[in-house]
């Protein structure tokens with residue numbers, strides 16, 4: 001019997017890479033997408049192989065509809081999907097004053113449209129496999145974001161998407177979300193260091209930044225819980241509570 005197939009978007013680095021490796025450890029074959037960093041994607045493939053698993057990378061810019069379709073086609077070549085992890089996201093920072101229509105559309109496309117249409121594409125696979133979707137939101141989608149309107153709105157939007165699909169795809173497919181606080185990846189380190197320090201000092205009771213592996217382990221646990229659907233797990237070091 002072949003191993004179940006997992007799809008992870010944004011698996012070249014950061015939290016997505018940790019999802020790929022955790023899925024491999026749990027016995028999945030993985031197809032992951034990435035945008036542009038070939039060397040990072042190759043490193044993820046290598047790390048998966050070192051664990052004795054198989055990860056296939058697919059390059060595609062999820063901002064572009066035709067690339068979303070190309071990723072879907074590449075996944076279909078690998079078999080039927082039983083787990084979809086909508087992880088890829090951008091956290092571009094905008095005040096309302098700085099916000100442009102392009103910036104807004106880009107976040108909507110990557111953070112919200114791509115996850116929706118990937119779920120649509122793999123719906124029948126997931127139903128047939130009694131599979132699961134895990135969407136990666138953010139504490140900023142729950143309590144408002146430091147990054148500004150596109151990030152805060154799309155990360156809240158993906159929570160609405162999670163609950164809607166949890167209803168629509170029940171009883172066959174479970175759909176859940178994880179909402180991390182600060183995680184040690186390039187996205188977090190791109191934030192002004194003074195702001196990072198302030199957040200850690202004033203907002204983080206545990207005074208700890210999560211590691212990508214912490215989020216991946218928790219996320220795949222959630223995706224495996226037979227009674228969980230439509231839930232959003234905040235994993236934010238007590239930031240919001």
Ligand SMILES: NC(=O)c1ccc[n+]([C@@H]2O[C@H](COP(=O)([O-])OP(=O)(O)OC[C@H]3O[C@@H](n4cnc5c(N)ncnc54)[C@H](OP(=O)(O)O)[C@@H]3O)[C@@H](O)[C@H]2O)c1
Nearest residue numbers: 010012014015035036037061062089138182183185187188
């Ligand atoms: N880090 C945090 O503090 C934090 C907190 C809460 C939630 N999150 C969420 O967790 C998820 C992963 O974040 P991260 O911190 O791991 O981010 P990251 O380190 O910036 O990695 C982003 C990943 O997404 C891919 N990606 C970005 N734009 C893309 C596009 N247009 N098309 C296709 N792939 C694209 C990147 O591919 P390339 O390598 O090719 O660029 C990379 O694999 C995101 O949804 C983010 O919003 C992160």
